[in-house]
Amino acid sequence: MLELKHANLPVADVAPLREFFVRHFGFDELATRGKDAFVVLRGGNGFVLNLMRSKEGEGFPENFHVGFVLEDADAVRRKHAELRDAGVEVGEIESLGRHGPDSVTFYLRAPNQLLVEVGSAM
Numbered sequence: 001m002l003e004l005k006h007a008n009l010p011v012a013d014v015a016p017l018r019e020f021f022v023r024h025f026g027f028d029e030l031a032t033r034g035k036d037a038f039v040v041l042r043g044g045n046g047f048v049l050n051l052m053r054s055k056e057g058e059g060f061p062e063n064f065h066v067g068f069v070l071e072d073a074d075a076v077r078r079k080h081a082e083l084r085d086a087g088v089e090v091g092e093i094e095s096l097g098r099h100g101p102d103s104v105t106f107y108l109r110a111p112n113q114l115l116v117e118v119g120s121a122m
Contacts, residue, residue, distance in 0.1 A: 005047055007066075009114070010054035014039055016111035017051055024083060025068060065107070065115035073104045076120045080106050 011017055014036040021027040027041040027049065034053075041049045070076050076093065083090050088108060096103040096119070105119030 006050070007047075008050040008052055009066075010052050010058065011112040011114070012054060012058065013112055014051045014053050017114065020110045021049065024086065024088065059113060060115070063115075065117050067117040067119065070118065070120050073120050076104050076106065076118055079118050083108065 009017075018029065018036070018039045018041065021041055022029060025043070027043050029039060030042050030048075031040040032038070037053045039051045041051065043049065068079075070079060080090055080093055091107045093104050093106045096105055103119070103121040105117055108116050108118075110116050
């Protein structure tokens with residue numbers, strides 16, 4: 001079985017996005033090269049995320065986002081409250097019809113204007 005287990009995100013400022021993923025989503029920092037020029041992070045499920053400094057002014061394409069899937073709607077609500085209480089600006093929790101009434105999601109903007117989705121039953 002093939003699994004997607006790695007992604008590389010080019011960003012203008014590596015450090016704040018690294019801190020965001022470590023603090024709020026439990027990633028571990030495996031390696032750093034240069035002065036915050038390249039960082040390798042690993043998520044709890046073994047997913048490896050590289051953050052690489054890019055040229056100033058580059059951004060993500062419209063609608064590009066990364067997503068986290070939590071075990072159920074209650075876990076999504078807890079993560080929403082945790083992020084809000086930590087001072088992160090989070091969008092409203094939305095109920096989705098794609099997997100029944102308990103499928104919920106919300107969005108937020110991480111550092112470097114990265115759009116992040118957090119949801120259940122995707």
